[in-house]
Amino acid sequence: SAVISQKPSRDICQRGTSLTIQCQVDSQVTMMFWYRQQPGQSLTLIATANQGSEATYESGFVIDKFPISRPNLTFSTLTVSNMSPEDSSIYLCSFQGYTEAFFGQGTRLTVV
């Protein structure tokens, strides 16, 4: 099965700044997804990253705050913009395989 990797694995950022998280899959995949996992919480879908078109955002998430790129079928980025402490979470990318969703190891973001 394909391997999925994210970077950075963790970061501490100042409020008001932005962080771009990269997600690389070692084979071409059609669907990629970005999730947020707030401290002690479950995973919540942020958006679906579509190759060749704009990302599709879930309720409560907007493009200005979480711009997403999907330049090709193996790569995607998620930017967390104008960060505040409430954005401190683990951000995970995911892709849909034949029978299951595979997840990256996550990016643990702390905003101070």
Next chain:
Amino acid sequence: GQQLNQSPQSMFIQEGEDVSMNCTSSSIFNTWLWYKQDPGEGPVLLIALYKAGELTSNGRLTAQFGITRKDSFLNISASIPSDVGIYFCAGPRTSGTYKYIFGTGTRLKVLA
């Protein structure tokens, strides 16, 4: 909206004991997935269920797709220290899509 509630929220058990946890929803699901998340990692699929009443095993793990399609159960037999982690149930937000909704999680701690 759809919600997946897991019970118990957390549990401490002795090594060698059997563990049971469940996941319930007010909506019908056509697929149930059980994931485990280790600290600092993304979720990894344990078992997938696709039919009401289905009982599937993966080593010491057994999961069942409830007859009503509104619940699922995961059992771990003879727990070992590496079973520690967070167990999530998940299902497609809308039938036929790959946008998953995740349960609230069961945090398992095994006492040696």
